[in-house]
Amino acid sequence: MSPRGRRLLRCLLAAPVLTLLFAAAPARADADDDPAAEQALAERFAPVLMLVRQDHACGPGEPYSPSAVEVLFDNPTVALRGPWTSRDLVKVGPSAEDVSAGLPGYELDLPGNPLTPGCDYERWAERQWRGTKPTIYAHVATQKGIGDRIALQYFFFYAFNDYNNKHETDWERIQLEFAAPDAASALAEDLDPDLVVYSQHYGSEKARWGEEKLEVDDATHPVVYVSAGSHANQFSAGVFMGNTANTGFGCDTTAGEHDAVRAEVRSIPSDPALARSAYPWISYEGHYGEVGPKRFYAGPTGPNRKQSWAKPFSWSAKARDSSIEVPGGGATSSAVAETYCDLVGKGSDLFRGYVDDPWRGLVVLVAALLAVGWLVRRTSWATTALPLRIRRSAGQVVAASLDVLRERPGLFALAMAPPALFNVLAAVLQGVTVSSPVPGWVGALAVLIGTASLPVSAGALAAVVQVLDEEGLGARVNLRAAYRTSLRRLGAGLPALLVTALLVVGLTTSIVLAPLALVVLTAGVLLVPVVVLERRRGFAGLPRSVRLIRHSFATLVPVLALGLLLLTTIGAVVAALLFVVVPVPFVVLNTVPSVVLGVVWPFVALMCVYAYAAAVARAQDSQERAAVTSAATPDSSVGPASGA
Numbered sequence: 128m129s130p131r132g133r134r135l136l137r138c139l140l141a142a143p144v145l146t147l148l149f150a151a152a153p154a155r156a157d158a159d160d161d162p163a164a165e166q167a168l169a170e171r172f173a174p175v176l177m178l179v180r181q182d183h184a185c186g187p188g189e190p191y192s193p194s195a196v197e198v199l200f201d202n203p204t205v206a207l208r209g210p211w212t213s214r215d216l217v218k219v220g221p222s223a224e225d226v227s228a229g230l231p232g233y234e235l236d237l238p239g240n241p242l243t244p245g246c247d248y249e250r251w252a253e254r255q256w257r258g259t260k261p262t263i264y265a266h267v268a269t270q271k272g273i274g275d276r277i278a279l280q281y282f283f284f285y286a287f288n289d290y291n292n293k294h295e296t297d298w299e300r301i302q303l304e305f306a307a308p309d310a311a312s313a314l315a316e317d318l319d320p321d322l323v324v325y326s327q328h329y330g331s332e333k334a335r336w337g338e339e340k341l342e343v344d345d346a347t348h349p350v351v352y353v354s355a356g357s358h359a360n361q362f363s364a365g366v367f368m369g370n371t372a373n374t375g376f377g378c379d380t381t382a383g384e385h386d387a388v389r390a391e392v393r394s395i396p397s398d399p400a401l402a403r404s405a406y407p408w409i410s411y412e413g414h415y416g417e418v419g420p421k422r423f424y425a426g427p428t429g430p431n432r433k434q435s436w437a438k439p440f441s442w443s444a445k446a447r448d449s450s451i452e453v454p455g456g457g458a459t460s461s462a463v464a465e466t467y468c469d470l471v472g473k474g475s476d477l478f479r480g481y482v483d484d485p486w487r488g489l490v491v492l493v494a495a496l497l498a499v500g501w502l503v504r505r506t507s508w509a510t511t512a513l514p515l516r517i518r519r520s521a522g523q524v525v526a527a528s529l530d531v532l533r534e535r536p537g538l539f540a541l542a543m544a545p546p547a548l549f550n551v552l553a554a555v556l557q558g559v560t561v562s563s564p565v566p567g568w569v570g571a572l573a574v575l576i577g578t579a580s581l582p583v584s585a586g587a588l589a590a591v592v593q594v595l596d597e598e599g600l601g602a603r604v605n606l607r608a609a610y611r612t613s614l615r616r617l618g619a620g621l622p623a624l625l626v627t628a629l630l631v632v633g634l635t636t637s638i639v640l641a642p643l644a645l646v647v648l649t650a651g652v653l654l655v656p657v658v659v660l661e662r663r664r665g666f667a668g669l670p671r672s673v674r675l676i677r678h679s680f681a682t683l684v685p686v687l688a689l690g691l692l693l694l695t696t697i698g699a700v701v702a703a704l705l706f707v708v709v710p711v712p713f714v715v716l717n718t719v720p721s722v723v724l725g726v727v728w729p730f731v732a733l734m735c736v737y738a739y740a741a742a743v744a745r746a747q748d749s750q751e752r753a754a755v756t757s758a759a760t761p762d763s764s765v766g767p768a769s770g771a
Contacts, residue, residue, distance in 0.1 A: 168267070169392050172347050176388040177364070180385055211233030223408040263281050264392075266395045287694065327369075329376060330374055344428070365381060365453065423482075467706060515740045551718055554717055557585075620657075631647050
C-alpha cells in the first residue's frame with residue numbers, strides 16, 4: 128500500500144476515537160469567561176489588607192480576619208431560619224446546597240445576641256476558623272450596555288460587625304476596573320486598572336490607579352486599611368468622620384499598629400453556571416446573620432445581592448472622591464472629633480440597649496428625668512442682679528448671671544472679645560498645622576497665642592469683677608481702664624495664680640493624680656475675684672480663696688461643675704452637632720469650640736463673680752454669728768455670784 132493510502136487508512140480508523148474523546152471532554156469556556164484567566168488576574172492584583180492590631184483577646188483592635196464563608200455550612204452552631212416569624216427554625220447546620228435555592232428573606236443565625244455581643248462572637252469565631260487561612264473571594268463582573276470594560280471585585284467576609292449598628296457577619300468589597308473586554312485580554316495586554324473603588328458602609332470612595340492616596344504593594348497589590356469594627360475600607364491610616372449612611376454615621380478608625388494580611392484568593396467564575404457549581408452558596412439570597420424584629424441590626428445579604436454584582440459601573444459611578452479625615456488622626460487629638468465619636472458611639476449604645484430591652488430603657492430614662500427635676504426644684508432661683516454681695520444659692524447665682532447678661536449684653540461682649548479672638552486665632556493656626564505642611568514657626572505661634580489667651584481671659588474676668596462691684600450695671604464703663612487696673616492687680620497676685628495653674632496642669636498629666644487637680648482647681652476658683660477686689664498680693668489670695676470656699680462649698684461645687692461643663696464640652700458638642708447638619712471643612716469646624724467659648728465665657732465669668740460674692744456674704748454671716756455667740760457666752764474665768 129502506498130504511503131498516501133496508509134495515511135488515509137489511519138485517519139479513517141482514528142475518526143471514531145477522536146469523536147468519542149471530544150464528546151467526553153467538557154466544553155471549553157468562552158474566552159470571555161475563562162476561569163483560569165480570572166483566577167490569574169485576581170491573584171495578580173490581590174489586595175493587602177491592613178488590620179488594626181489587637182494586642183489581647185476582646186480588647187481594642189480588629190479581632191476578625193477575612194474568612195472562608197464555607198465554615199458557616201454544615202456547622203451545628205449555625206441555624207437556618209425562615210422569614211415567617213422571628214424564630215422559625217428550618218434546619219440546624221444547613222449545607223451550601225440547602226441555601227443554593229435562593230431563599231430570600233431567610234437568615235443564617237449565629238449563636239449570640241448582636242445587641243449585647245460582649246466577647247461571645249469573637250470567641251465563637253476563633254473556634255470556628257481555627258486552623259484556616261484568611262480568605263477573600265474574587266469575581267470578574269461586566270455590565271450590560273458597557274462593552275470592553277470589566278470590574279475585578281474582591282469580597283471580604285467577616286464573622287461580626289462591631290460598629291454602631293452591630294450585626295452578625297459582614298460583607299465588604301473593593302473593585303478594580305480595567306479597560307479590557309475580559310480577564311484574558313487584561314492579562315495578555317499586561318494592563319493595570321484605571322480605577323479602584325473601596326466600599327465604605329452604604330457608600331464608597333474611589334481613586335485613580337497611580338493616584339497619590341492609593342498605596343500599592345509590589346506594583347500590583349492595592350493596600351486596604353480596614354476600619355476596626357466596621358470593616359469600612361480606607362485608603363490610609365487615620366480617623367474618619369461620617370454623618371450619613373453612605374459615609375457611616377460615626378467614626379471609623381484605621382489608626383495604630385497593623386497586621387498585613389495577604390489572604391488566599393478564591394475566584395468565583397463570572398459564568399453563572401460555573402459559579403453555582405463551584406460555590407453553591409453564591410445563589411443564596413437571604414441574610415448572613417440574624418434578622419429578627421430588629422431590622423437595623425440585621426445581618427447583611429451576600430455578594431450576589433449587591434448592586435455591584437450585576438451593575439459594577441453604576442455602583443462605582445456614585446463613589447466619592449474623598450472622605451472626611453481628622454487631620455493628624457491617630458497622632459493629634461481633636462476635641463471636636465473625640466466629642467463627635469463619643470456622642471455617636473454612646474448614643475448608639477443607649478439606643479441599642481433600649482431596642483434590646485425597652486422596659487429597662489424607659490425605667491432608666493424616667494429615673495434620670497426625675498433626678499434632674501429634683502435637682503432643679505431643690506435650689507432657689509428667684510433673685511436680683513444687685514446688690515452683688517448677698518447670700519445666694521447655686522440656682523440664684525445662675526439666675527443673677529443671666530440677669531446681668533440680659534441687662535448689659537454689649538458690655539460683656541466687648542469685655543470678652545479679646546480672649547475670644549485669641550482662642551479663635553490659636554484654633555485656626557492649630558488646624559492649619561495638622562491639615563497641611565507649614566513652617567514650624569506657625570505651630571509655635573499657635574502655642575504662643577493659645578498660652579497668651581490665659582492671662583487675657585483672666586484679665587477679662589477681672590474687668591467684669593471690677594465693673595460689677597464698683598460701677599454697677601447702669602454706669603458708663605471705660606473697659607480700657609478696667610482692663611489696665613485689673614491686670615495690674617492680677618500682676619500683684621500672680622504668684623498664687625501661677626502656682627495654682629501649674630499644679631492643675633501638672634496633676635492632669637496623670638490619671639491617678641487627676642482627682643487632685645480637681646481639688647486644686649476648686650481651691651483656686653475664686654482667686655481672680657479675691658486678688659482683684661481684695662487686692663491680695665503674692666500668695667495671700669490662695670488661703671483667702673480656700674476659706675471662702677469652705678463657707679460656701681455647697682453653692683460653689685454646682686456652679687464650678689456647670690462652668691467646667693460649659694467651658695470644656697459645650698463647644699465641641701455644638702461643633703459635633705453642626706457637623707451632622709453641615710459637613711464644613713475640618714479647619715473651619717475646629718474653630719467652632721473657640722467661637723462658642725467666646726460666647727459662654729462671659730456667663731461663666733459672671734457666675735464666678737456671683738459665687739465669690741455669695742461666699743463673702745456667707746463668711747460675713749458666719750463671723751457675725753460667731754461674734755454674737757461669743758458675746759452671749761459667760762466668761763468661765765469669772766466665778767458665780769455669791770449669795771446675800
